[in-house]
Amino acid sequence: MAAVTIGIPFYNNEETLKYAIQSVINQTYVDWHLYLINDGSTDRSLEIARQFESSKIKIIDDGENKGLISRLNQLIDISESEYFVRMDADDIMVPERIERQISLLEARPEIDLAGASAYIINNNNSVTGIRIASIRGGGPSGILKNGLFIHPTVTGRTRWFKKYKYKEGFYRAEDLELWCRSSETSNFAIIKEPLLFYRDSSLMNLAKYKESSKTVRKIIKLYANSSKQKVILLFKENFKISVYTILDLLRFTKVANRRRNSSIDQLQAEKALAVLRSSIN
Incomplete structure (x- = not known):
């Protein structure tokens, strides 16, 4: 073996x-x-x-x-x-x-x-x-x-x-x-x-990112150590989705990936x- x-x-x-x-x-x-x-x-x-x-x-x-x-x-x-x-x-x-x-x-x-x-x-x-x-x-x-x-x-x-x-x-x-x-x-x-x-890939796949983010939000709700951390992390995750959606609309997906x-x-x-x-x- x-x-x-x-x-x-x-x-x-x-x-x-x-x-x-x-x-x-x-x-x-x-x-x-x-x-x-x-x-x-x-x-x-x-x-x-x-x-x-x-x-x-x-x-x-x-x-x-x-x-x-x-x-x-x-x-x-x-x-x-x-x-x-x-x-x-x-x-x-x-x-x-x-x-x-x-x-x-x-x-x-x-x-x-x-x-x-x-x-x-x-x-x-x-x-x-x-x-x-x-x-x-x-x-x-x-x-x-x-x-x-x-x-x-x-x-x-x-x-x-x-x-x-x-x-x-x-x-x-x-x-x-x-x-x-x-x-x-x-x-x-x-x-x-x-x-x-x-x-x-140099190009962000928004659909896949949204799927990932949905699961990440689920994990935050399960494992955040306090209500305060949960609120902060969920806000950041929702904010990222908004920013990536805008970048996708503007065809700036390479910027999102480089970060x-x-x-x-x-x-x-x-x-x-x-x-x-x-x-x-």
């Missing part, structure tokens, strides 16, 4: 799936098993996944479309390894990602879950920025105020994932709900260096691009 199980659910990711899989194959840490789970794709994703099938890479396909939350829990259920690694089918791992995170977890047995920062890439695999992850304030109130992990960067102890799992009913913000629900009985850590290339990421200079971008190429070639 491998020490690490990597789980990648995919749905209509024919343009990016091969890069995600190749970046797993190119990891410096080699004691892993990869599960690729098809969520009812209608494009060539399953065909592409089957090209990589091996003793270390298993394909799961039941022909159904159950959604991300169900598939994540399915991956957790079948994992028998000590560690479980999250990843999305449109992202790319830095070659040292798993090695760095497993080293941290082995050196610090009190840590349940480790995340990392991420480079931002567009649909052409160009590096456009960086998103810095950090832990700023503990418990649900701190997470609601400041955020926590970049979801596909997390690696943790499988027993932790099996204990908490993802909850249905929190579409597009299932990770935020999980962090809030588990935070008071868990220990989290962040590796500041970017260990993932996170694909973030979430930090820029990098040309030299940093070139170095990051060299790392990306080593991840997928």
Whole structure:
């Protein structure tokens, strides 16, 4: 049995799936098993996944479309390894990602879950920025105020994932709900260096953002630590929706997306691009 199980659910990711899989194959840490789970794709994703099938890479396909939350829990259920690694089918791992995170977890047995920062890439695999992850304030109130992990960067102890799992009913913000629900009985850590290339389109999808915001408001109502915090956070969330709606009407969606990421200079971008190429070639 491998020490690490990597789980990648995919749905209509024919343009990016091969890069995600190749970046797993190119990891410096080699004691892993990869599960690729098809969520009812209608494009060539399953065909592409089957090209990589091996003793270390298993394909799961039941022909159904159950959604991300169900598939994540399915991956957790079948994992028998000590560690479980999250990843999305449109992202790319830095070659040292798993090695760095497993080293941290082995050196610090009190840590349940480790995340990392991420480079931002567009649909052409160009590096456009960086998103810095950090832990700023503990418990649900701190997470609601400041955020926590970049979801596909997390690696943790499988027993932790099996204990908490993802909850249905929190579409597009299932990770935020999980962090809030588990935070008071868990220990989290962040590796500041970017260990993932996170694909973030330059164009904001307002419909998807509204779906996310609806779930975030639900989470705020559940986990805010006081009526005052609840009112403040709900006001901010409603205000953001109003601003993004206006930006969408004015065709300024790139502005909305750039606010979430930090820029990098040309030299940093070139170095990051060299790392990306080593991840997928």
